[in-house]
Amino acid sequence: MNGALVRDFFRNSSWNYSHGGPTLVLVITIFALLFIRVGATTRTQPSPRFLRFINGAIVVACVVFTVLIYARFVTLVS
């Protein structure tokens, strides 16, 4: 993927933002998911289906978090 295209996308699209609100919300979301996972697996034996769901949610949240961090970098640097 062309780096300039990616930068332009973040700079010019609605993904461009200048405050940390979305990132902060996502950090809280990830930590909430982590707490749920820790809580569920500490005393009980959760079903594989629940584990797949919570693991998937954490992965998706982390991917979105990474995208937002990248957006923040490129918008503040450019």
Add this chain to the structure above:
Amino acid sequence: MRGLSLLSVNPLSRTSLPGGGVTLGALALVFWVIGLTMASIGHIHNLGLITVLGWPYFVALALLSLGVVLELQRDELAPRRLIALIAAFVVVLFGTSSALVPVATITDSYIHMGFVGYIAHHGHVLNNYDARFSWPGAFALAASVLAFTGQSSALVFLRWFPVVIELAYLAPLLVIARKSGVSKRASYLGIVFFYVGNWIYQDYFSPQALNFFFFLVVVATVLSLWSPLTSAPSERSLAARWNATLRSLRPVRWGGHETVASFGAARTLILSAAVMIIVWASTVSHQLTPYLIVLALGGLLLTRRLGRPEMVVGAAVLTWAWISLGASAFWAGSLSRIFGSFGHVSASLNANVASRVVGSSSHHFIVETRIASIAVLFVLAVVGALRRSTDDRALEFLTAAPFLTLVAQSYGGEALLRATLFALPFAGLLAASAFAPRADGSIAAWITSGQARQWPRAASTAGLAFVVLAFAIVFTLDRGGNDDYQAYTRGELNATNYVYDHIAPGQTMGLEAPFLPVGQTGLSVDVDYASNGSGMSVTKLASRLLRLNAPYVVLTTSQERWGVVVEGYPIGWQRQVRADLLNDGYTVVAHWPTATVYQKN
């Protein structure tokens, strides 16, 4: 292969000395105090602190080395005695400089003192002033301590800070050593190796000193919380070892399922939460340490010593969230400062090693000795890794992982030093395993000791004591090697305080080089240096100093010594700079035996 074990206990051996090694330790402290009274920091030479230390200091080191080895050779180890001896070692190794210098060493400790003072007086950080203010946690903590203790300035903390923080490291180090899976004797010897190898001087009043403590506490807590799920002793063939390594990549390993919790669920959860709070504190306190914590947690998961993969995710999220949000003032508009050198390992190594081997022959000697001493310790660590049987390879991973940071960037030419520091506690334990390897474990040693040869007691005691003593002497040379120009006098501190009292906000204080106690007050004052570290002539240095057009210029003995030691200038080179200043319209407005303040008319 027939092995050697210097710490194999001879069944016939009994220490006949009343009180054992502790008596030698007490005697060592007496000799140390005598040595301090005999030493005069004013007579320091090119090789630094070691040049002012008389024979009693070295007798103290010898007694401590012998005392530790005697205690390690007891049939039943006495932990309290060993801890007392190691603490005495720390005081002697790290306290000598603090006891001899009239004011704290290292310019950065004064700059940090200025940051702490600013937060204490204003209640907030100064944005866009210095990158370090983007990670203000440690400064804010120090400001709180300042207010709590009723001190008007952090100067009181600076001088003895290295000894205090090094002693603080001892507690998590003891836990790491005990839980790391090395033999009992190797655990104490490994801590000694850490201290005698830690010449790196990152323990001055700084966020990194505090964050290294955080790092050790995190690793110690995780090692205490989980043990590896062990199986039957593995086969020793290369293919079997390779298969075992591949097994570490299975999802079950990454899920933390191949661990055994040492405590109940409630205690495990509480301690895990405590670890995350410490990680949080670290993410807002230091630029580098959080990444090393993430690396360490990832490695501990990989090596079956972390049962909660959530902690790796949480630590990484906290680290990246802070640099994205809290520290954006640091990198906005200059992202290349962070990632510009990514992957440039050779450039990073050059910035970290080759650029440091410069200056006079004495400086060359010190830098080369530093490199050699670390190299010897790491070679011993490799031997220890090969000789020891174990249940996990966490120590090996924790030793190697910090060097991955070299791939990312040179960290201003300090990445190798920092990586070495973070690897040192674990390298020390591995190095100790070269002398006292653990014989049992599900992972077999590469080099088996077989029936270890029982050395005669006197030979093994003398041999190991000599190794420890040699490291301790080299430590003294390495750590104090820059004290010739980094150990400041009271006159130099008075000179900069004089300037701060008279200079107007926004004006510049001119210096030849950054080796002076500056930054302790008045963040509104610019401090500028003539030297850019590129090795210029005295004439060019003087010319650049004049071009700073600073209303105040401070010339000191420390800067003169820097010129001789690091730049290779002839003794007395500052005469030319003084003459140029006077010809350019500067006059002397204040003078101390080691410092002169010039003011532009």
